Amino acid sequence: xxxxxxxxxxxxxxxxxxxxxxxxxxxxxxxxxxxxxxxxxxxxxxxxxxxxxxxxxxxxxxxxxxxxxxxxxxxxxxxxxxxxxxxxxxxxxxxxxxxxxxxxxxxxxxxxxxxxxxxxxxxxxxxxxxxxxxxxxxxxxxxxxxxxxxxxxxxxxxxxxxxxxxxxxxxxxxxxxxxxxxxxxxxxxxxxxxxxxxxxxxxxxxxxxxxxxxxxxxxxxxxxxxxxxxxxxxxxxxxxxxxxxxxxxxxxxxxxxxxxxxxxxxxxxxxxxxxxxxxxxxxxxxxxxxxxxxxxxxxxxxxxxxxxxxxxxxxxxxxxxxxxxxxxxxxxxxxxxxxxxxxxxxxxxxxxxxxxxxxxxxxxxxxxxxxxxxxxxxxxxxxxxxxxxxxxxxxxxxxxxxxxxxxxxxxxxxxxxxxxxxxxxxxxxxxxxxxxxxxxxxxxxxxxxxxxxxxxxxxxxxxxxxxxxxxxxxxxxxxxxxxxxxxxxxxxxxxxxxxxxxxxxxxxxxxxxxxxxxxxxxxxxxxxxxxxxxxxxxxxxxxxxxxxxxxxxxxxxxxxxxxxxxxxxxxxxxxxxxxxxxxxxxxxxxxxxxxxxxxxxxxxxxxxxxxxxxxxxxxxxxxxxxxxxxxxxxxxxxxxxxxxxxxxxxxxxxxxxxxxxxxxxxxxxxxxxxxxxxxxxxxxxxxxxxxxxxxxxxxxxxxxxxxxxxxxxxxxxxxxxxxxxxxxx
Amino acid sequence: xxxxxxxxxxxxxxxxxxxxxxxxxxxxxxxxxxxxxxxxxxxxxxxxxxxxxxxx
Numbered sequence: 207x208x209x210x211x212x213x214x215x216x217x218x219x220x221x222x223x224x225x226x227x228x229x230x231x232x233x234x235x236x237x238x239x240x241x242x243x244x245x246x247x248x249x250x251x252x253x254x255x256x257x258x259x260x261x262x263x264x265x266x267x268x269x270x271x272x273x274x275x276x277x278x279x280x281x282x283x284x285x286x287x288x289x290x291x292x293x294x295x296x297x298x299x300x301x302x303x304x305x306x307x308x309x310x311x312x313x314x315x316x317x318x319x320x321x322x323x324x325x326x327x328x329x330x331x332x333x334x335x336x337x338x339x340x341x342x343x344x345x346x347x348x349x350x351x352x353x354x355x356x357x358x359x360x361x362x363x364x365x366x367x368x369x370x371x372x373x374x375x376x377x378x379x380x381x382x383x384x385x386x387x388x389x390x391x392x393x394x395x396x397x398x399x400x401x402x403x404x405x406x407x408x409x410x411x412x413x414x415x416x417x418x419x420x421x422x423x424x425x426x427x428x429x430x431x432x433x434x435x436x437x438x439x440x441x442x443x444x445x446x447x448x449x450x451x452x453x454x455x456x457x458x459x460x461x462x463x464x465x466x467x468x469x470x471x472x473x474x475x476x477x478x479x480x481x482x483x484x485x486x487x488x489x490x491x492x493x494x495x496x497x498x499x500x501x502x503x504x505x506x507x508x509x510x511x512x513x514x515x516x517x518x519x520x521x522x523x524x525x526x527x528x529x530x531x532x533x534x535x536x537x538x539x540x541x542x543x544x545x546x547x548x549x550x551x552x553x554x555x556x557x558x559x560x561x562x563x564x565x566x567x568x569x570x571x572x573x574x575x576x577x578x579x580x581x582x583x584x585x586x587x588x589x590x591x592x593x594x595x596x597x598x599x600x601x602x603x604x605x606x607x608x609x610x611x612x613x614x615x616x617x618x619x620x621x622x623x624x625x626x627x628x629x630x631x632x633x634x635x636x637x638x639x640x641x642x643x644x645x646x647x648x649x650x651x652x653x654x655x656x657x658x659x660x661x662x663x664x665x666x667x668x669x670x671x672x673x674x675x676x677x678x679x680x681x682x683x684x685x686x687x688x689x690x691x692x693x694x695x696x697x698x699x700x701x702x703x704x705x706x707x708x709x710x711x712x713x714x715x716x717x718x719x720x721x722x723x724x725x726x727x728x729x730x731x732x733x734x735x736x737x738x739x740x741x742x743x744x745x746x747x748x749x750x751x752x753x754x755x756x757x758x759x760x761x762x763x764x765x766x767x768x769x770x771x772x773x774x775x776x777x778x779x780x781x782x783x784x785x786x787x788x789x790x791x792x793x794x795x796x797x798x799x800x801x802x803x804x805x806x807x808x809x810x811x812x813x814x815x816x817x818x819x820x821x822x823x824x825x826x827x828x829x830x831x832x833x834x835x836x837x838x839x840x841x842x843x844x845x846x847x848x849x850x851x852x853x854x855x856x857x858x859x860x861x862x863x864x865x866x867x868x869x870x871x872x873x874x875x876x877x878x879x880x881x882x883x884x885x886x887x888x889x890x891x892x893x894x895x896x897x898x899x900x901x902x903x904x905x906x907x908x909x910x911x912x913x914x915x916x917x918x919x920x921x922x923x924x925x926x927x928x929x930x931x932x933x934x935x
Numbered sequence: 936x937x938x939x940x941x942x943x944x945x946x947x948x949x950x951x952x953x954x955x956x957x958x959x960x961x962x963x964x965x966x967x968x969x970x971x972x973x974x975x976x977x978x979x980x981x982x983x984x985x986x987x988x989x990x991x
Contacts, residue, residue: 236974259971309966310958317954321947341939348943 211445213275215462216291223253224270226278228289229440233262238287245285249273261433264289292440293461301429308422311360315415318356319408322349323906326408330903333403346398346405353391353407360414361387363421379559379604382566386599387413393592406596409905413601416913420605423612424628431615431624435854438624438841446478447471449522467525473701474677477514480534481525483507488519491679494844495533495825497645497777499752501735509533511825513844515679518702533826537801540829541850553629554877555607562600570594573896590898597895597905602887602912606880609920614873617924621865622856623838630852633836634866635874636817640765641808641834643822644776644783644797648790649752650858651823651842653683656734656749665746668709669739672697672716676705680737681716683750714741754789761860762790768867771816775804777826804830821863823847838863873923880916887912 218225230242239257242264246255251272257264266278275291282289325345332342361384368380387410394405444460447470455470460478463469468484471477477490489501494513501517504510510523511534570591577587614631618624625631642648658666670688673681675697694714697707704717715722715738722738722745734751766772773794776783780797787795796807808830811818820827820834823843831837832850839851848854855862891908894900960966 236977239971239974240978257971258968259974260968306961309961313954313957313961317950321950324946325943344939348947352947 211276211279211457211459212462213279213291213459215459216293217270217275219270222269223267224275225265225267226275226291228264228266228279228282228291229437230257230262230264230282231288231441233257233259233287241285242282242287246278246281249277249281252278261430262437263433288441290440291459292436298429298432298436301425301432305422305425305429308363308418308425311363312415312418312422314356315360315411315418318352318360319411319415321352322408322411325349326902326906329405339401342403343398343401346394346407349405349407350395350398353394353411357387357391357411357414360411360418364414364417377560377563378556379562379600381559382563382595382598382600383413383417383604385567386410386595389592390596390599393589397589404902406902406905409596409902409909412906413599413909416601416909417604420608420612420917424608427612427615427619428625428628431619434619435624435626438854438856439845439848444476444478463525465525469523469525471516471521471523472677473516473518473520474679474682475516477510477512477516477523479525480509480511481523482509484522484524486519486521488521489517491515491517493645493752493778494651494823494842497643497824497826499645499778499782513825517679520701533801537825537828537846540801540805541832541846543829553607554632554874554881555604558603558607558881559600562603566595566598566600569598569892569896576896577898586898590896593898593900593905594892594895597891597900597908598888599909600884601909602884602916603881605913606884606916606920607877609917610873610877610880610923613920613923614869617869618853618866621869622862623866624854624856625852626849626854627852630836631870631873632877633817633852634819634870637770637819637836637867639771639773639811639816640819640821640863640867641773641775641830642762643820643824643827644774644786645752645778646823646842647821647840648758648774648786648860649754651840652686653679653735653750654753655684655687656751656753658687661746661748665739665741665744668694668714668741669716669746669748672705672707672709672714672739673737675699675707676716680735680750681705684716684737684748709741712742714739719747754786755858755860757859757861759790761864762792764864765867766791768864768871770819770867775799775807775830777801777804777824801826801829805833808834819867822851838866869923876920876923880919883916883919884912887915 213226216226233239233242239259242257243255246252246266249268251270252266252268254267255264264282268278279289279291325348329337329342329345332345364380364383364387367378368384371378371381390406390410394407394410397405445457446460446463447455448458448463449468449470450456463479467479469478469481473488483504483506485506487503487505489503490510491499491501492511492514493499494515495511504521510521573594574587574591577590578584582590611628611631615625618631661669666687667689670684670686671690671692672694673685674688674691674693676682676685676699694707694709697705699705700717700721704715704721706713706715708714717738719736719738722740734749737748737750739746739748762772771794772790772792774783774787774790774792774796776795776797777799778797783795783797787793796803799807804827808818808820812835817835820830820837821839822831822837823840825844825846827839828844828846828850831839831847836853837851838853838855839848841848841854841856843851843854853866855866887908891900894904
């Protein structure tokens with residue numbers, strides 16, 4: 207490569223050394239680790255290279271005086287791996303810190319729970335045999351010595367969250383948890399000081415241990431999906447050709463662009479930033495931006511958007527921030543409105559907590575009063591009331607939902623769906639209307655040759671191999687049909703017209719109708735582009751257009767069968783949407799919509815009480831994605847759309863959408879089942895507690911029993927169907 | 936039963952050692968790449984290539 211990539215934005219300097227993190231594609235076996243690490247260490251100046259196989263990331267340290275950052279990427283390319291540097295997302299590193307803190311708390315709680323249990327079992331068996339008062343007190347004090355510091359440390363996640371909720375006068379599940387733990391500890395301490403038979407240190411710490419298990423698993427799963435999403439984003443990152451001060455073209459990552467930069471966009475490249483054309487003329491394909499499939503002609507002064515594909519001529523553009531009156535400005539304004547209008551979704555667990563917490567606290571208060579009225583001493587009444595609080599401490603309830611969520615997002619991850627938000631599963635299960643965007647969502651992101659079958663295989667192969675030489679988008683669509691991926695030798699490209707080469711001694715041409723001398727070729731419909739191939743008197747006119755995803759019809763039918771109302775809202779012309787809707791059997795469709803129209807349509811459905819699942823990929827879909835109840839984007843989507851979608855799906859098929867809906871529905875059913883299991887547990891345990899019959903042994907057995915039961919039930923989300931999709935990269 | 940006076944604290948001390956070891960390994964980054972660690976053991980990088988017997 208003649209040009210070198212300027213990667214200085216990604217390089218971190220510490221003293222003598224430079225450091226860079228890269229996402230690496232195609233790492234799949236033990237050999238890759240060695241190949242990459244030893245390969246890089248052979249470069250002069252590289253001090254250390256370490257590949258993290260779990261998240262497919264490579265950390266390289268080198269002496270900047272001896273080596274350029276781009277040499278590292280080039281070296282990886284030579285070894286056979288495509289790598290792209292990336293800036294770790296803030297959210298991702300925050301998540302890693304929290305996960306580590308949770309794991310530490312889990313370790314402390316686990317250590318404390320096991321050791322206290324050891325002492326408790328001795329006390330329980332001692333109480334029915336010959337334990338002396340002194341030994342029991344000694345064991346109780348030892349338990350207190352372990353439990354108090356351990357609970358103070360390991361309980362922090364719950365105490366903090368409960369305190370935050372109480373300060374805003376709200377209730378969450380952590381309020382009864384914290385109250386139960388603190389009361390159990392306080393009462394046990396008092397009982398120990400008064401030489402009583404029972405102490406509940408084990409219950410309090412074991413509760414923390416179980417809850418931390420659930421919380422850590424939830425976090426670890428989210429961290430894993432986020433790492434994959436981060437890698438995909440980094441590998442997709444585009445490079446831009448920027449004019450530097452001297453007028454020379456330098457390659458830079460699109461992330462490093464700033465308003466005012468002048469860029470060169472060649473044919474076949476995507477526009478790397480929003481901006482204005484300064485010079486040049488071309489047709490650009492804005493299907494990723496507006497959903498419009500017919501290329502738009504642009505000249506100096508025109509506004510162009512990130513993700514548009516440059517078809518025919520080289521353009522010089524200036525990067526601008528969103529100016530008023532442009533599409534981007536409108537989209538950003540709408541996004542702001544949509545984000546603030548989206549009512550904060552009340553999670554199932556929070557809804558349960560709102561019902562549960564007052565009920566539990568009222569029951570405890572009534573128990574206290576009841577025993578006092580019945581003539582029990584104040585001490586005994588308080589002890590019984592606290593026992594009620596301990597036994598109702600929502601261990602099973604707090605595990606009921608997160609465990610299902612963890613298993614469900616794991617199952618979705620395997621079927622190629624990456625969740626961006628924590629409560630996506632719940633909201634997905636509630637969807638009753640699906641709105642699809644057309645271009646890039648129902649159809650494949652890249653155009654394909656429509657009429658492959660009418661040509662002789664040999665002719666098609668020759669044309670496709672000739673097309674391999676060209677960067678033009680139409681030629682690239684044709685090139686995808688090539689079985690032998692070897693370009694024809696000696697092919698010459700005439701910019702903006704086509705490619706010619708000698709095949710078997712006679713000239714072959716591929717390109718526009720005029721270039722091939724075939725101006726009499728039949729006219730095609732507006733949304734079909736054509737590319738002509740001539741060779742030795744034979745001629746082929748390839749029709750190239752956006753094709754439906756292979757399983758689009760199956761998925762749409764299955765969604766309708768599952769009781770969902772399927773609709774299409776497209777930014778493309780109505781005449782282009784109609785055949786797609788007809789092919790899919792969708793009667794409810796609209797075309798030619800602006801971003802604001804899409805939002806209006808969704809708002810109208812919302813007012814009817816519908817819960818809308820929006821599936822879209824374009825810049826123009828971003829506001830609609832943000833305002834829908836739940837949203838999904840294909841991985842090929844525009845960056846802004848992807849960041850506002852609740853879930854991203856991989857691959858060329860639409861099947862993940864269907865799988866996501868069915869998994870989410872199954873998960874929701876199990877969440878409800880789990881909540882009922884927790885209710886049944888309480889229905890059995892609470893009367894025993896009110897009667898004053900709860901011993902620490904019963905409390906421990908009941909808590910672990912119910913926790914294990916809901917966790918096992920959650921595992922059923924995975925279902926019996928084997929995961930058929932390829933694993934995520 | 937007096938034996939408990941030193942046996943129990945000793946048991947606790949041993950447990951605490953285990954906990955401390957785990958916390959150390961966590962902050963030392965031992966769990967950052969669990970899958971990679973399982974594969975790295977298969978790598979013969981301690982045997983230098985030229986030392987292999989030449990092919991006959």
